[in-house]
Amino acid sequence: MTIKPVVRMGDQQLGTPSLKVTEFGTQSLYDLLQDMQDTMKEKNGVGIAAPQIGVNLRVVIFGFEHNKRYPDEEPVPFTVLINPEIEPLSDEMVEDWEGCLSVPGLRGMVPRYKKIQYSGYDAEGNFFSRKVKDFHARVVQHECDHIDGILYPQRIKDMKKFGYEEEMWERIMRTKHDE
Ligand code: NI
Numbered sequence: 001m002t003i004k005p006v007v008r009m010g011d012q013q014l015g016t017p018s019l020k021v022t023e024f025g026t027q028s029l030y031d032l033l034q035d036m037q038d039t040m041k042e043k044n045g046v047g048i049a050a051p052q053i054g055v056n057l058r059v060v061i062f063g064f065e066h067n068k069r070y071p072d073e074e075p076v077p078f079t080v081l082i083n084p085e086i087e088p089l090s091d092e093m094v095e096d097w098e099g100c101l102s103v104p105g106l107r108g109m110v111p112r113y114k115k116i117q118y119s120g121y122d123a124e125g126n127f128f129s130r131k132v133k134d135f136h137a138r139v140v141q142h143e144c145d146h147i148d149g150i151l152y153p154q155r156i157k158d159m160k161k162f163g164y165e166e167e168m169w170e171r172i173m174r175t176k177h178d179e
Contacts, residue, residue, distance in 0.1 A: 002035045003042045004053040006101045009151055014102055018051055018058045018147040021082050024125030029059075033080055033123055036061050044069050045101045046076065047139050049146030052102050058083050060143035069099060072176045073135045084120035084144050088113040089131065096135070097172045098142060098152045099165060107168055109161035110152050112138045 007013050021029065032055055040048040040061065046069070047062030063078030064070075092114040097107045116137045119129030132140065142152060156162050165172065 001038050004035050004039045006039065006043060006048075006052050006104075007054055009100075009103045009153070013051055013054060013056070014146070014151060015149045016051070016056060017149045018049075018056045020058050021121070024082070024121065024123060029123055032057070032059060033061065040101075043101045046070055046073075047143045048101060049143050051146055051149075058147045060084065060140075060147065062139045062143055070135070072173075076136045076139060080123050081118070081140070081143075082121040082123070084118055084140070084147075086113075086141060086144055087117045087119075089115040089117055094134070094138075095157075096138060097175065098138070100142070100152055102146075103151060103153065105164055105166070106153075107163065107165045107172060108153055108156040109158060110138075110142075110155045111157060112141045116140065118144075 032050060035053060036048050036050065039053055044067060046064050046067050047060060050057045050059040060081050061079065063076045065075050093111045094114045095109050095111045098110045099107045114137065115133040117129060117131045118140050119127065121127055153162060
């Protein structure tokens with residue numbers, strides 16, 4: 001069990017596109033996935049991407065049953081997603097609050113595709129794809145941005161909707177409950 005330090009916004013590692021995984025089922029891949037899982041759990045993340053712990057590979061994990069940082073969201077199954085591809089299933093965009101372990105303490109309003117199909121490989125190299133919507137789709141788009149070197153603040157349209165979650169928590173919860 002290894003909890004890794006999370007690389008934070010400003011570190012150039014987070015702005016660099018990651019490399020494809022070429023070998024599956026290896027001990028080094030399993031070790032990476034375990035470190036990512038331990039770190040995500042410790043930080044109460046709903047997902048994490050390899051570059052966030054300093055590894056420049058196209059590997060993301062996500063999923064939760066109940067998460068106190070996103071208390072109103074439906075569960076997302078725990079998923080290992082390697083070399084992912086995303087295809088929007090419609091042009092419809094939805095805005096919602098996002099945070100990121102690499103941007104601690106902050107939240108911003110980010111537009112994302114409402115419905116997507118994503119595909120990729122598990123740790124053993126088995127291909128799979130899923131059609132998802134809403135928060136599940138948002139989490140996947142956020143994590144996949146990481147491996148392209150993009151952080152969510154770059155996608156915020158209205159910078160008035162970006163700030164410290166301690167200051168905005170009521171507003172965040174109100175927006176959720178007014179939907
Ligand atoms: Ni993130």
